[in-house]
Amino acid sequence: MSFYEQAVTYGGWDDSVFDQVSASDVERALSKEEINQRDYFALLSPAARPYLETMAKKAQAKTLRHFGKAMQLFLPLYLSDYCVNICKYCSFSADQNFPRRRLTMDEVEKEAKVISDMGIKHIILLSGESYQHSSIAYLQESMRVLSKYFSSVGLEIQPLEESEYEELVASGVDGLTVYQEVYNYDIYKDIHVKGPKKNYKYRLDTPERGAKAGMRAVNVGALLGLDDWRKESFAAGMHAAYLQDRYLETDVSVSFPRIRPHAGSYEPKVDVGDADLVQAMLALRLFLPNAGITLSTRESPELRDKLLQLGVTKISASSSTEVGGYSEPDNTQSQFEISDERSVAEMKRVLKSQGFQPIVKDWQMI
Amino acid sequence: MNDPLTIAGVDLSSRLFTGTGKFGDHKVMKEAIQSSGSEVVTVAVRRVDVEAGDENVIADIPADVQLMPNTSGARTADEAVRIARLAKASGLGDWIKIEVISDQKYLLPDNEETVKATEILVNEGFTVLPYMSPDLMAAKRMEEAGAAAVMPLGAPIGSNKGIRMKDMVQIIIDEIAVPVVVDAGIGKPSEAAEAMEMGADAVLVNTAIATAEDPVQMAEAFARAVKAGRQAYRAGLGPTAVTAEASSPLTGFLFE
Numbered sequence: 001m002s003f004y005e006q007a008v009t010y011g012g013w014d015d016s017v018f019d020q021v022s023a024s025d026v027e028r029a030l031s032k033e034e035i036n037q038r039d040y041f042a043l044l045s046p047a048a049r050p051y052l053e054t055m056a057k058k059a060q061a062k063t064l065r066h067f068g069k070a071m072q073l074f075l076p077l078y079l080s081d082y083c084v085n086i087c088k089y090c091s092f093s094a095d096q097n098f099p100r101r102r103l104t105m106d107e108v109e110k111e112a113k114v115i116s117d118m119g120i121k122h123i124i125l126l127s128g129e130s131y132q133h134s135s136i137a138y139l140q141e142s143m144r145v146l147s148k149y150f151s152s153v154g155l156e157i158q159p160l161e162e163s164e165y166e167e168l169v170a171s172g173v174d175g176l177t178v179y180q181e182v183y184n185y186d187i188y189k190d191i192h193v194k195g196p197k198k199n200y201k202y203r204l205d206t207p208e209r210g211a212k213a214g215m216r217a218v219n220v221g222a223l224l225g226l227d228d229w230r231k232e233s234f235a236a237g238m239h240a241a242y243l244q245d246r247y248l249e250t251d252v253s254v255s256f257p258r259i260r261p262h263a264g265s266y267e268p269k270v271d272v273g274d275a276d277l278v279q280a281m282l283a284l285r286l287f288l289p290n291a292g293i294t295l296s297t298r299e300s301p302e303l304r305d306k307l308l309q310l311g312v313t314k315i316s317a318s319s320s321t322e323v324g325g326y327s328e329p330d331n332t333q334s335q336f337e338i339s340d341e342r343s344v345a346e347m348k349r350v351l352k353s354q355g356f357q358p359i360v361k362d363w364q365m366i
Numbered sequence: 367m368n369d370p371l372t373i374a375g376v377d378l379s380s381r382l383f384t385g386t387g388k389f390g391d392h393k394v395m396k397e398a399i400q401s402s403g404s405e406v407v408t409v410a411v412r413r414v415d416v417e418a419g420d421e422n423v424i425a426d427i428p429a430d431v432q433l434m435p436n437t438s439g440a441r442t443a444d445e446a447v448r449i450a451r452l453a454k455a456s457g458l459g460d461w462i463k464i465e466v467i468s469d470q471k472y473l474l475p476d477n478e479e480t481v482k483a484t485e486i487l488v489n490e491g492f493t494v495l496p497y498m499s500p501d502l503m504a505a506k507r508m509e510e511a512g513a514a515a516v517m518p519l520g521a522p523i524g525s526n527k528g529i530r531m532k533d534m535v536q537i538i539i540d541e542i543a544v545p546v547v548v549d550a551g552i553g554k555p556s557e558a559a560e561a562m563e564m565g566a567d568a569v570l571v572n573t574a575i576a577t578a579e580d581p582v583q584m585a586e587a588f589a590r591a592v593k594a595g596r597q598a599y600r601a602g603l604g605p606t607a608v609t610a611e612a613s614s615p616l617t618g619f620l621f622e
Contacts, residue, residue, distance in 0.1 A: 064388075064577045065524045065525070065526060065573060065577065066524050067388070068387055068388020068389065068573065068576055068577055069388060069389060069390035069391075069576070069577065070387070070388060070389075119418075119421075121415065216441070244470070244471050245471070248468060248469040248470060248471055249441045249468050249469070249470065250470060251470050252470070290470065290471060290472075290473065352390075352391060355390040355391075356390060357389060357390055357391050357392070359413065360415065360418070360421075361412070361413055361414075361415040361418070362412055362413055362439075363412045363439055364412060364452075366445060366448040366449055366452060
């Protein structure tokens, strides 16, 4: 089994496919307590746009019931920016010229200390995609250092084999984030110019391999701006549902990253407005009430503060997207510019003022 | 009315158990626990952060309540056992609510794994209160394994749907000798009262209190409902009849 057939189908739809949805389809979806795939589709359509407020109220109530007034905080830790892929939209792309760097174990520890001193217990490890530089052995060595500081560590690195994920789970890694970037097959092939990332299906099946290997949590998403956001977020939501249905033990989350400016300045193909982002998030929440929704510092403080009430369950704060960026800021190339630079302490204050309890620890390696 | 509930030698005058998750802040949580009069409070071990100082949730649980750490996050019996040991080692006491959820979509408890964890933890000296799907055979196995109480769900957790599993929960109440605590699904005080009228020994309410607009008021409302339900149960509810029975159309001829 694979999500492949579905993914290629949704990604290949004509953009006008959502125009067939009528207002009464949307109203029918909104009248239900639990919605199905058809309803999810309807809620992503242009016809649903006048119903955003109704969707927001329902989404907020559902989030409250399933997750409570609690918001998980995490930070990314960049280990390495070596990358073997050439991708048109990414600043770590192998054809970008800048001095590459990989943290030594001393540097991993330095970064860990700074992050840990902020009161953060959950992190995600990121790297460019290089099997040589972000090797299993290197990650295991890093985990020996990081286990002392953090209670939960996730990965966002190059796709690996199931057996390799098993080894990493044994070393304490408990989460896996891998975005398909774009579900549209032709666009995927076009923007991933060179390198192993060109393999659409291998990447698509990665969260499934992670779930099989015993990752407690997997996170999927589409990089919004590479193709029509309705199709892409529908495909991402269906991918999450596919995983949730087959891997009951796995916590499934979805992210809605929008393309941010960076070195190489790739121009997004499709403009994804704030209302579009909100509609994508709300529809997902109504479709998958138990799925986590992650929000990064790509978005502005003003927008993030509003999005907190609309179904989000996990946020990052004060993130550095460069290797070694917490202990030595502005030393090298960042993966993308962050928009929200507020510190962990400031984010905690914002959360409290909005009635949320900031959660820094929600699991620990046992 | 002196009607204590005794669990593992601890006399409890309140039959409302509460939780600590889903609250917007610890201060409100503390006030809500106080206004609920609850004497048993459950807390997720995975969220307890002993290094957090003031932000440690334990610091805001009233000192005179019985702590009932729970193993939420556990996917297997083995994980639940390890979390329970961690709770004891962290000084959270030896009561443990076993929660083994191997289904992240509906969040339904895994009875088979829960029975296994109950056996192991009872042998290790824990006071074990397993959260379970209302299945009589599983409840019997947990009781035989030495559970101090069983905690069947009324409806899926966080659903606020009320006692949807009413008939199954009633069977457990009727057949299981250890205390039965209805846990999960109770969305309104009237539903808590309903569980108590059915003969449940106690109820555990978290979501409905924590996510209310005014958790402190809601906690008190639940406390009253639980008392009323218990009193009604003790007083003996009258039989209910759908229609008035003024005559005996089928057997009246016998006495004509």
